[in-house]
Amino acid sequence: MAKQKKIQDFDAAYAFLRHYVDFTLKLSYRTVRYVGLERIPQDGAVIYAPNHTNALMDALVLLAMDRKAKVFVARADIFRNPKLAKIFTWLKIMPIMRSRDGFDQVKKNYQTIEKAVDVLRDKVPFCIFPEGTHQAKYSSLPLSKGIFRIAFQAQELMPDMPLYIVPVGLRYGSFFRFRSTVRVQIADPINVGEFISSHPEMTPQEQMNSMKELLAERMKQSIFYIPNDENYDAVYEICAAVVKKQVKQLEKGKNRLDAHFEANNITVKQIDALKESNPLSAERLLQLGAEASKIRKKEKISLASVSIKYPVLSRILKFLFLVVALPYCIPVSILTLPINALCNFLFTKLKDYAFRNSVRYLVNILLWPLLMIIYSIVAYICLPWQWALPLTVVLLPAPVVAQETWRLMRLVASDIKLLANSSLRSKYREIREIIFNQKL
Numbered sequence: 001m002a003k004q005k006k007i008q009d010f011d012a013a014y015a016f017l018r019h020y021v022d023f024t025l026k027l028s029y030r031t032v033r034y035v036g037l038e039r040i041p042q043d044g045a046v047i048y049a050p051n052h053t054n055a056l057m058d059a060l061v062l063l064a065m066d067r068k069a070k071v072f073v074a075r076a077d078i079f080r081n082p083k084l085a086k087i088f089t090w091l092k093i094m095p096i097m098r099s100r101d102g103f104d105q106v107k108k109n110y111q112t113i114e115k116a117v118d119v120l121r122d123k124v125p126f127c128i129f130p131e132g133t134h135q136a137k138y139s140s141l142p143l144s145k146g147i148f149r150i151a152f153q154a155q156e157l158m159p160d161m162p163l164y165i166v167p168v169g170l171r172y173g174s175f176f177r178f179r180s181t182v183r184v185q186i187a188d189p190i191n192v193g194e195f196i197s198s199h200p201e202m203t204p205q206e207q208m209n210s211m212k213e214l215l216a217e218r219m220k221q222s223i224f225y226i227p228n229d230e231n232y233d234a235v236y237e238i239c240a241a242v243v244k245k246q247v248k249q250l251e252k253g254k255n256r257l258d259a260h261f262e263a264n265n266i267t268v269k270q271i272d273a274l275k276e277s278n279p280l281s282a283e284r285l286l287q288l289g290a291e292a293s294k295i296r297k298k299e300k301i302s303l304a305s306v307s308i309k310y311p312v313l314s315r316i317l318k319f320l321f322l323v324v325a326l327p328y329c330i331p332v333s334i335l336t337l338p339i340n341a342l343c344n345f346l347f348t349k350l351k352d353y354a355f356r357n358s359v360r361y362l363v364n365i366l367l368w369p370l371l372m373i374i375y376s377i378v379a380y381i382c383l384p385w386q387w388a389l390p391l392t393v394v395l396l397p398a399p400v401v402a403q404e405t406w407r408l409m410r411l412v413a414s415d416i417k418l419l420a421n422s423s424l425r426s427k428y429r430e431i432r433e434i435i436f437n438q439k440l
Helices: 013-028 056-063 082-090 108-121 146-157 192-197 204-221 232-249 256-277 279-299 305-308 311-337 337-349 353-384 387-397 397-419 423-439
Strands: 029-035 046-048 072-073 093-096 163-172 178-184
Touching: 013 056, 013 163, 013 353, 029 256, 046 056, 046 108, 046 146, 046 256, 056 163, 056 178, 056 353, 072 108, 093 108, 093 337, 108 163, 146 163, 146 192, 163 192, 163 204, 178 256, 232 256, 232 279, 232 305, 232 423, 256 279, 256 305, 279 353, 279 423, 305 397, 311 337, 311 387, 311 397, 337 353, 353 387, 353 397, 397 423
Parallel strands: 029 178, 046 163, 072 093
Antiparallel strands: 163 178
């Protein structure tokens, strides 16, 4: 009898698809940066524990980190359709029940845990989002216990193999915009076996709770973290208002995304320190941040216009690019209308705004190859091949160029709105004065 194929086993079709998915993912972002890859242990089994902010894109960004196959878990309700369940299994995704599904359903997770242990025995990385759900914020959610149950049971069944939980921080330039940026920070791993043996006085439940606190702390350290309270929007606005000057004060030569990551976290710490040293000044600062956020959102001004490093030069370059790109962008935008039309239709069906980027990505990778085939056939029918061939080549990057051009047009409009809004600019000036004039 043929041996039953396991979810982690090599699949040629899956491996072939990975090349296409990884390539198109990197086209979907202007920059994808991985930091701390050297921290990933090579001597045992690995469980990746990323924060969850951007639906499907989180898994794809983690998948593209290296060429290794990875097995993921997802909420069990999406497996209810048998055909979809087969597709998800082929994509190396396993179902997991959540506490909200009820105790009787959660008991079914024992089968998932057994499969997860089998995956780890084969040294295939296992990925689980310990927050249990996603939120499009630069913050964090309480961790669920599923990842620790899997880790503890796996370590018990693999006493001779090191097992690590590797915290991963995902930081997007925008949760909702196509062609944004993403930074992936690998934090210090937790050696599960060493952690258990170093706390013999604790019960297994106490060990899990202690490890949960440690993982939560390391995950926070790997992301741009703002406490998710009533001041969240104000703090986020303040960070954007001062990031340009904060970056200038850092060591020169840093990568731009690394510098922004460090600068934003410095600002959050400065705000916390100001609350302690000068409560009245902190109250005024947060009030300004909240007011600026409200005005900016009402006027539909992008934060990119606020935090831009070289305002004059950037605006000149944007304008020049648009002048050069528009003759190409207008016709290709017409050709990509089916993609935008389908995306906009699907957006109306979404209750969760955070799924927009995932939907746009999937529509692009599925529909654009089909449209290219149709356009190529039409070109070869209507034109000599000497014209049809270069036309086909020129059309290949159409979705990326069109999106990039419209992104810049939105930013140009946003820049103009900011320049015309003296009240908003005065609030940003006062925010900067408070942050940089305080002895924190």
